[in-house]
Amino acid sequence: MRNIKKFPIGGTHLPENKDLTTDRAIQIALPVNHVIIPLRQHLGVPCKPHVAVGDKVEPGQLIGSNTEGLSARIHASVKGTVTAIEDRTMIDGAPLVCICIKLDPDRDGLDQATQALLAHEEGAASKEIPDAAIVIERVEAAGIVGMGGAAFPTHIKLKGRSDMPIDTVIINGAECEPYITTDDRLMQEQAAAIFRGLEIIRQTVGAQKGYVASEINKPVAIEQLQQEAKNWEYLEAVRLDTRYPHGAEKHLIKAVLNREVPMRQLPMAVGALVNNVQTTVAIAAAVDRERPLIARVLTVSGSAIRNPGNFLTPIGTPIRDLIEAAGGLTDPEAIIVIGGPMTGTATTDLDLPVTKSTSGIVALQPGEYADRSNEVCIRCARCVSVCPMYLQPNRITAFVNNHMLPEAMEFGLQDCILCGACAYVCPSHRPLLQWLRQGKAQAAQQGRNP
Amino acid sequence: MSTPFQSTGPHIHSQSSIARTMWTIVLAMLPVTGAAVIFFGPKALYSIFGSALFSVVFEYLFKRDGFSAKLPFGDGSAFVAGMILGLSLAPGAAWWIPPLGAFILIAIGKQVFGGIGNNIFNPALVSRAVLLLGWPRYITGWVAPFDSTTTATPLEGLEASYTQLFLGNIPGSLGETSALAILLGAAYLTYKGLINWKVPVAVVAGAVVAALLFGLDPIHTVLAGSLLFGAVFMATDMVTSPTGKTAHIVFGCGCGFLTVFIRRFTHLPEGVTYAFLLMNGSAYLIDRIGADPIFGQVQERVRRVWNTAEVLGAAILIALVVAIVYRASDWIDARFSDGHMTAAVRTIYPQANRIIAMQSYDAAVARYRVYEDRNLLGLFATVDANGYGGAIPVWVGLDPDETITAVRIGPHQESPTLGSAIRRTDFLARFVGTQPADRENLPDAVAAITGATISSRAVIRAVERILAAGDPETAKQAAAASAPLPAVADGTYSGSGRGYQGPIAVSVQVVGGRVDTIEITNHSDTVGIGTRAMDAVKASIIQNQSLGVDAVTGATGSSQGIIQAVRNALENAPAQEEP
Numbered sequence A: 001m002r003n004i005k006k007f008p009i010g011g012t013h014l015p016e017n018k019d020l021t022t023d024r025a026i027q028i029a030l031p032v033n034h035v036i037i038p039l040r041q042h043l044g045v046p047c048k049p050h051v052a053v054g055d056k057v058e059p060g061q062l063i064g065s066n067t068e069g070l071s072a073r074i075h076a077s078v079k080g081t082v083t084a085i086e087d088r089t090m091i092d093g094a095p096l097v098c099i100c101i102k103l104d105p106d107r108d109g110l111d112q113a114t115q116a117l118l119a120h121e122e123g124a125a126s127k128e129i130p131d132a133a134i135v136i137e138r139v140e141a142a143g144i145v146g147m148g149g150a151a152f153p154t155h156i157k158l159k160g161r162s163d164m165p166i167d168t169v170i171i172n173g174a175e176c177e178p179y180i181t182t183d184d185r186l187m188q189e190q191a192a193a194i195f196r197g198l199e200i201i202r203q204t205v206g207a208q209k210g211y212v213a214s215e216i217n218k219p220v221a222i223e224q225l226q227q228e229a230k231n232w233e234y235l236e237a238v239r240l241d242t243r244y245p246h247g248a249e250k251h252l253i254k255a256v257l258n259r260e261v262p263m264r265q266l267p268m269a270v271g272a273l274v275n276n277v278q279t280t281v282a283i284a285a286a287v288d289r290e291r292p293l294i295a296r297v298l299t300v301s302g303s304a305i306r307n308p309g310n311f312l313t314p315i316g317t318p319i320r321d322l323i324e325a326a327g328g329l330t331d332p333e334a335i336i337v338i339g340g341p342m343t344g345t346a347t348t349d350l351d352l353p354v355t356k357s358t359s360g361i362v363a364l365q366p367g368e369y370a371d372r373s374n375e376v377c378i379r380c381a382r383c384v385s386v387c388p389m390y391l392q393p394n395r396i397t398a399f400v401n402n403h404m405l406p407e408a409m410e411f412g413l414q415d416c417i418l419c420g421a422c423a424y425v426c427p428s429h430r431p432l433l434q435w436l437r438q439g440k441a442q443a444a445q446q447g448r449n450p
Numbered sequence B: 001m002s003t004p005f006q007s008t009g010p011h012i013h014s015q016s017s018i019a020r021t022m023w024t025i026v027l028a029m030l031p032v033t034g035a036a037v038i039f040f041g042p043k044a045l046y047s048i049f050g051s052a053l054f055s056v057v058f059e060y061l062f063k064r065d066g067f068s069a070k071l072p073f074g075d076g077s078a079f080v081a082g083m084i085l086g087l088s089l090a091p092g093a094a095w096w097i098p099p100l101g102a103f104i105l106i107a108i109g110k111q112v113f114g115g116i117g118n119n120i121f122n123p124a125l126v127s128r129a130v131l132l133l134g135w136p137r138y139i140t141g142w143v144a145p146f147d148s149t150t151t152a153t154p155l156e157g158l159e160a161s162y163t164q165l166f167l168g169n170i171p172g173s174l175g176e177t178s179a180l181a182i183l184l185g186a187a188y189l190t191y192k193g194l195i196n197w198k199v200p201v202a203v204v205a206g207a208v209v210a211a212l213l214f215g216l217d218p219i220h221t222v223l224a225g226s227l228l229f230g231a232v233f234m235a236t237d238m239v240t241s242p243t244g245k246t247a248h249i250v251f252g253c254g255c256g257f258l259t260v261f262i263r264r265f266t267h268l269p270e271g272v273t274y275a276f277l278l279m280n281g282s283a284y285l286i287d288r289i290g291a292d293p294i295f296g297q298v299q300e301r302v303r304r305v306w307n308t309a310e311v312l313g314a315a316i317l318i319a320l321v322v323a324i325v326y327r328a329s330d331w332i333d334a335r336f337s338d339g340h341m342t343a344a345v346r347t348i349y350p351q352a353n354r355i356i357a358m359q360s361y362d363a364a365v366a367r368y369r370v371y372e373d374r375n376l377l378g379l380f381a382t383v384d385a386n387g388y389g390g391a392i393p394v395w396v397g398l399d400p401d402e403t404i405t406a407v408r409i410g411p412h413q414e415s416p417t418l419g420s421a422i423r424r425t426d427f428l429a430r431f432v433g434t435q436p437a438d439r440e441n442l443p444d445a446v447a448a449i450t451g452a453t454i455s456s457r458a459v460i461r462a463v464e465r466i467l468a469a470g471d472p473e474t475a476k477q478a479a480a481a482s483a484p485l486p487a488v489a490d491g492t493y494s495g496s497g498r499g500y501q502g503p504i505a506v507s508v509q510v511v512g513g514r515v516d517t518i519e520i521t522n523h524s525d526t527v528g529i530g531t532r533a534m535d536a537v538k539a540s541i542i543q544n545q546s547l548g549v550d551a552v553t554g555a556t557g558s559s560q561g562i563i564q565a566v567r568n569a570l571e572n573a574p575a576q577e578e579p
Helices: A110-118 A122-126 A132-142 A154-159 A182-189 A191-205 A219-229 A249-257 A277-289 A319-325 A382-386 A393-401 A405-410 A421-425 A432-448 B018-028 B030-040 B043-062 B077-087 B097-113 B123-134 B162-167 B179-191 B198-213 B218-223 B227-233 B245-265 B272-281 B283-289 B298-348 B416-422 B425-429 B436-445 B453-468 B472-481 B529-544 B556-572
Strands: A026-028 A034-038 A062-065 A080-089 A095-103 A168-173 A209-215 A235-240 A272-276 A295-301 A309-314 A335-338 A345-347 A360-364 B005-008 B354-358 B366-372 B375-386 B391-398 B404-409 B491-498 B503-511 B514-522
Touching: A026 A110, A026 A182, A034 A080, A110 A277, A110 A295, A110 A309, A122 A191, A132 A154, A132 A191, A132 A277, A154 A191, A154 A272, A168 A182, A168 A191, A168 A249, A168 A277, A182 A191, A182 A209, A182 A219, A182 A277, A182 A295, A191 A209, A191 A219, A191 A235, A191 A272, A191 A277, A209 A219, A209 A249, A219 A235, A235 A249, A249 A272, A272 A277, A295 A319, A309 A319, A319 A335, A319 A360, A382 A393, A382 A421, A393 A405, A393 A432, A405 A432, A421 A432, A432 B005, B018 B030, B018 B077, B018 B179, B030 B043, B030 B077, B030 B179, B043 B077, B043 B097, B077 B097, B077 B123, B077 B227, B097 B123, B123 B272, B162 B179, B162 B218, B179 B227, B198 B218, B198 B227, B198 B245, B218 B227, B227 B245, B227 B272, B245 B272, B245 B283, B272 B283, B298 B375, B298 B391, B298 B404, B375 B453, B391 B453, B404 B425, B404 B453, B416 B425, B416 B453, B436 B453, B453 B472, B491 B556, B503 B556, B514 B529, B514 B556, B529 B556
Parallel strands: A026 A309, A168 A209, A168 A272, A209 A235, A295 A360
Antiparallel strands: A034 A095, A080 A095, A295 A309, A335 A345, A335 A360, A345 B005, B354 B366, B366 B375, B375 B391, B391 B404, B491 B503, B503 B514
């Protein structure tokens, strides 16, 4: 087919399983009686709470911020009472201060507040876009972070750097993780909001072109994008081949623009800026309607979920409530993964809250869960052939396991993007991704205490 | 509540496994197995599957884990290695070769390194190499397809058309003969994503480059022997090849090049076994040096391209310099020889303007090709004959078949009478038409000139040497025979030499210009080995009328002592007067 773009080397094809939820419209799922809002949902330092136990809060009320260091503001997502401000163990196993809010029995307006994210109006497209400074201010006020998973504060990204002018903005709709259809549904339902958000970003950073890129396994979404693109002079929809990990920022740039971001540099170095689909929707909501980011869309799917679907839910909703909203588990032994099945984390704690960067919840039956028998490496080099960073995972992990960190780094340990393609294809079922994570953690620690 | 963290991803898996990988390779080898059965009969099944099953049995004996009711053949790696070994055996291999080969394969090729994944060398090739060294006759029983008559392989010089080589109805190892079947297997493996097609192509490319460099037919080089089988099933062996993409391709090129190099420059008919083993040994090194640039190493990639260009440029430059030096030395040689030899060569070939030295197995004999421009006129050879008054240059013209066309005598120190005698055209004409094969009869065919016996005999001997110089064996004999005895008058002379343990004294009787008897008058060497040696050397001197005889092995001291003593005796004698 014509005009299908892809990155040149590596990657693999995954069983997508997106058909479970691709035609399920986004519906609202509300928390049952409380939300847990972590004070750090972004890359950077935690926020300081602005409320105390017993305070009443309204949806959209600022409850946390930090002016020192990199951070993004936190808002209350529901109407209720603060019942606790305490350490909770998060998905990464580390404790984090969370604000627990008990919902008011009176739930009026909760639907509306949650729905605000997607309340894009027809006429918004013709509205004048404010100055860059105002846009950045509104984005900062809304507490927007990268909603694809990285959670980098978006206002910092939009400020950019004067020495690295940006000429192209790409909206990342690749969504290469299996099961997850969050961006897919948003592109189907909110194409106008996405293009409006993209135009705002384009003008703010002063870029000439803007693209929305999606993999061809989402034909309805692409159709919608192409239709919408006709309304915009500088914006375009781009089709990508279906290949994991097209959603990785640097690979998306390579595929769409054929520019290679130099090692350990930001996409700005090649004049590109990449934003997630939902982040773009949130930017449109923040700039056009001054709505803070207090809800997000995520997919609840997997063979062990009774009624898989795409849900719009307030930030802080416990995943237990979402699983219930999706009809519950068909198998009590099911393994719950927060995030996609490739890069997500499996957990047994269903009280963990949805954060700004939670893209999905996948429940797998034990039988289909990856077997990690960890047999001997037969040097088949399949991990090398799928590595999108052109690394040799077999050798790097061998170095990591033998405490040879300098050699591991020489072979590119720190360039690994932790996509997990190597572990997915390994015929010896070696937990390569775990070892790579360990190695990166050790390398980071060594960097701190040389 | 325990820690919420359970594990990181990926939580799904491609369902690939070692066993699945191995059985896919087995499937890919079925076409070649089929071809082997068609061409060499059902006995091939024993060699192929026998080797495979024996390997599995030995693997089980070495290492039980990995075997289960679900996986009765273990992970299948032993089966694959055994099958490759079976396919590399000759159709006429003895019945006990498969079990023996399988034992070597598992024990030495695999388990001593720690089993699957840890062996440096391809186990099947290790086994094959050991079998080749230890029992060459039993594994190289080459037979013709269909009728099982013993024959040579195409690599050993059998004529075979490209079609035959492609289809495989030629003698050879069970799995190597049919390029078609091998390509089917390769296509299946590529389809299954188990091999990178670039690697076999690199092997073939390396072989083709080598073939072109060494002047072989590239198509024949690729199709004959097990190069193609090795390219598809051995160069792509996972454990023993580099894991880097570029490194693997470099590895493939090396396998191909080295195979052809070994075929061309060693006495081994087939190079795959040793070439691939050598490359296996360097796999890690290639991986280390040839690690691919990482995504985002844009500068690095540019630098690599430059480096590669530099290396290639340097290689081309060196090749050019070598070629120029080679041509120039040829030219200088020709010029130099021309200046030195012109007069001599032109006595026979007046129109000659270029001569090029050719191989001579006798250091005293110089041989040349003589050209007029690019046109070969014939050969020219020269040697100094041992005349009565000193060296006599003898110049001989030969046609390209080495038949004598003319003999000339160069400037010499012989007395005018002797000189004119050997220059007589009727004497020199007697040599014309003689071929190297007639060398032995030369003294009879060309009788010595009465009155100039020594000089004319010296010329005859010189021509004999020239005729012998084209062949290493005869040249050695001729050189030995023509270290002539000094010419002395008849009489009895005594001399002495130094033996192994003390002086040797001899009494030499010369009759009719020939050494007639040699009597050892005194010696102190070992009775037995020493005396036997002295007797042998004595007889040899008399028979050959020469001191250029070989010493007796084990008694060199005694042998050289007696030669020295005889020389001493003849040197003491008054020179013979020419009548």
